[in-house]
Amino acid sequence: MRNQKSLSFAKKLRSQPTEAEGRLWYHLRAKRFAEAKFRRQTVIGPFIADFTCRAAMLVIELDGDAHGNTVEADAARTAFLEAQGWRVLRFSNNDVISNIEGVLSAIVRFLPLSPTLSPEGERE
Structure with missing residues (x-):
């Protein structure tokens, strides 16, 4: 069961992102990136994942x-x-700020394939 203290802290972190978190979140939010749903500051056991x-x-x-x-x-x-079944990718804040395209290229390799649009605009 999730600890209320951890949930409150995660909420606080979401409201005060670092510059790097804000830049990466801009690309990941609202299924903008490879149609994948991302969450930020997720409580997993005793940890809060970015x-x-x-x-x-x-x-x-x-x-x-x-x-x-x-x-x-x-x-x-x-x-x-x-051990909980997650794959973990780590990037430095500097990587995100100075090389966001490289970071996104690394992330996309770990995402499930999403349907792509054909040149006519129809899903393949």
Whole structure:
């Protein structure tokens, strides 16, 4: 069962995104990206994942400067999420800010294929 304290904290994080989170969320929100539904600040066990796509069982984590000092904690977090069936992708805030296209290219490889539109505008 989800802890109310974690849910409240996740809500606070959603209302105060970092610059990198805001930039990535712009592309992921409202099924704009590969028609995949993403959520942000999702509570999974004792953790709050930055972005999730349930259909792909994908967690996207953005690591700021502070994460350089938390390598062991990040590894334990990733191990927990993977044990729950999630795949975890990590990007630095700098990657998102300076190379958003590269980040999106990496993410799309982990998403289920979505129907594409033919040149006539009909779904194939």
